[in-house]
Amino acid sequence: MINATYQAMLNGKSVIRMIGERASARRAQIGASEVFDFSLGNPSVPCAPEFTSTMIDLYETQAPYALHGYSPSVGIESVRGAIADSLNRRFGMDYTPAHIFPTAGATAALAHAFRAVAEPGSEIITFAPYFPEYQPYVAGTGATLTVVPADTAHFQIDFDAFERALNPRVAAVLINTPNNPSGAVYSEQTLRRLAQILEERGREWGHAIFLISDEPYREIVFGGAEQPYPARFYANTLTCYSFSKALSLPGERIGYVAVNPRAEHAELLVPMFAQISRTIGHNCPSSSMQLAVARVIDKTSDLGVYERNMELLYGALVRLGFTVEKPGGTFYIFPQSPNPDAMEFCEQAMEYDLFMVPSDSFGVPGHLRLSYCMETDHLERAIERLEQFMRERYGR
Template identity: 60%
Template sequence: MIAQQYKKMLEGKSVIREMAEFAAERGKVIGYENIFDYSLGNPSVPVPKEFTQVMMNLLSSKNPKELHGYSPSLGIPSVREKIAQSLNRRFDMNYTKNHIFMTTGAAGAIAHAIRCVTEPGDEVLTFAPYFPEYHPYIDLTGAVLKVVPANTEDFQINFTLFDEMLTEKVAAVLINTPNNPSGVVYSTETIKKLADFLSKKEKEYGHEIFIISDEPYREIVFEGADAPYVSKFYHNSLSCYSYSKSLSVPGERIGYVAVNPDSVDSDLIVSMCGQISRGIGHNCPPSIIQLAVSEVVDLTADMSVYETNMNLIYQKLIDLGFTCVKPGGTFYIFPKALEEDAKIFCQKALNYDLILVPGDSFGCPGYFRMAYCIDTEKVERSLPALEQFVRTEYGNSENKLNR
């Protein structure tokens, strides 16, 4: 008999992928350039020229075995050391290479981090809105993901409901800042309050509660946003990072777990990750990509277009009467739909070749996500379509279309 658990998962296809597939098929009919596809969070800015040059230099100067052979199970030591030094420079930490474990992107980082600090039956809390893939990431480990309902006023943490849900069964809290899908950045005040709260609960319950900080959008922060480095504020913390967004290399699948040196058993966790890899197959990320990112460890792609796009879309949404928290980073925005059922709202938008993603799977029914990692020219062309959609479908509703 085949595995029933995974068979059942086939019934729950990602709505994000469904919308992207619709956009691709519709594009074959009218040309994809005429589809305003806000479905997938696929970085749209070019890879830094320095990264391309590093790759060329490596291929022309290094021994092929070094570039294409297996890396050590924990990652290449020189790469881990450079990442530790970078984090120390930028965030005033005290990492060494022994606190860095190389992974296949942030997903691989979370896969290891969860297994390091939970046992089957433990609970992991996260906060809506949240990335839907957190459910398979956590639930398939034997731990149980539970979601704290959203604070829709500003999408910071709802501490009242968090307090109600944080029981002795909770072994870890999974946070994502800057956040997919809201684009909101947890403020220093929020992170300090979370750290103080968990420190008190650790003493009360007599066991550690880890923060697992999912940080693939850490470098996409807009002007004026307060974006603290989470591990700076809490001892039992694991930072899960990916270069997919910062360098625009999602297909290269490279990231890391950074173990806070002040955490419990910090000298063991990276080695434990190596053992976890034996069981889940997330082992030995590509050697050449490890070496390449280590040469550009403090660089990012030019991501200014994301802030430009955000401002264009946010202003149009506000002008059209939407309720929307202004993003502080990422390339997502998460407005409230103009009717109760966001799925119906997004279905109606398809008639205007607007591909939007309903917020139900993100834990926020009634909201929708727009991934604006597309060319600014296309964003600008989409705005009249958005206005036509709203005025045609909702012009006589109670929503005020001008403020």
């Protein structure tokens, strides 16, 4: 017998994957240069050169035991210290190594954070638009994911809708800022109001509501701005991070959970993460990868291309009459679909070898997610093709 739940998941069709597969098939047919694929969220800049030189240095100079030995179940102490120091320096926090748990990317970070503060039957709230993988991530814990409808004007938080959704079964609130897919950066005002509500309700219900902050795009913020650090505003915050986007290492699966030292039971959470690891088969990220990111902790890849691309694409969408909020960060933009049926619009665009993702699986209808992870000259040609499509099919 095979497991019925996982077998049934095979029938779930991911629209993002389906569109990605059609783009790949088309690339094989007509060549990559003629396919304009806005569906991919794969960093398009090379990894930071300091990362490569650090890794070569580690392999050339470190004893194999030091580089490849078992990591303690809570991660390598020096790595945890380097992460804590960096967060303290950058965001005025007071983490110690005991608050840091290295993980195999943000996905594993979330897997631990969810399980530590939710129970089967409890509720985790998130805000549309949201990363569709949050559904299986939460389903795997036995908790349920409740989605608060979007603030479609600015993609901050619709607090009235949020307050209506809150109830005593809510164990945690999950945010993702800068946001995939909207590109929105939650403001300090948004984060303060969110914190205030969570504090009030936590007091009222006699238990902490945890804030789980998924921050893989933290370092990709535009206009010289910074993402206000959510944990600064709310004690019960678990910060989930991946180096995937900042260092362009998505395949390497390296990130962490940082537990706010002021959180309830802060001293228990990292030891609990180690227990959770035993039950889900995690057992630490790669030891050499831990050591390498600790050495380049404040470096990033050359991320400027994402802002240049955003400006080009945003300008084009505005010229073409799209209703679109200017992204504050990430490498996504999330305009309204000119056709109320976003899937139909995407199907039409595919006839022009333009591949975009309809918004439905992100919890918002009638929008499109466009990724601009690509060389700028390819984006310029993609925009020309988009202009042709909109002229010929939508008279713009």
